[in-house]
Amino acid sequence: GENVEQHPSTLSVQEGDSAVIKCTYSDSASNYFPWYKQELGKGPQLIIDIRSNVGEKKDQRIAVTLNKTAKHFSLHITETQPEDSAVYFCAASRSGGGNKLTFGTGTQLKVEL
């Protein structure tokens, strides 16, 4: 089955700096890679996703890149703000997989003032 590894497990940045979280996956058939944000006491919420037919996707301060050859993808947050502090999860899935996602272990991001 799919295995997703995520690094780092914790990340502390100063407000305004950029944050990068990296994930690798094992199943070459995976073709959908969402990122979820989990705030304290809440369930994970989708913030951005990318499909294997593109290499990069951007939404305001958030961007995701995908390298299919190396089987890794990354989340980039620019101009970080205190409200970006949360746990971020990457995940992978493949078509025909019945919407089943395999999640990474999560990154605790702390944005310090």
Add this chain to the structure above:
Amino acid sequence: DAGVIQSPRHEVTEMGQEVTLRCKPISGHDYLFWYRQTMMRGLELLIYFNNNVPIDDSGMPEDRFSAKMPNASFSTLKIQPSEPRDSAVYFCASSPPASESSYNEQFFGPGTRLTVL
């Protein structure tokens, strides 16, 4: 829409007792997922349903765990008997129908924090 609804939000019970967690998915969604989240193991998929039918229960830890989906708007996850190591946050999520050319977001509920003493 009210989103995915889970109850109770918090549950404290004693070892050996039966625990039932409940979930109401978003109307129109035909996939329902049960996850368990712990510090040690992260977010684990326990079981998921499609059109009320269990598709993959390979993540269910052992026979003490069971899940049902009697209709499109309700699912339960039952632990009997419960043990301290079952203490975790249990999430339910739902998503719309999938196809070969589309990928659908999973919408998570607020979770149930279970503590087994």
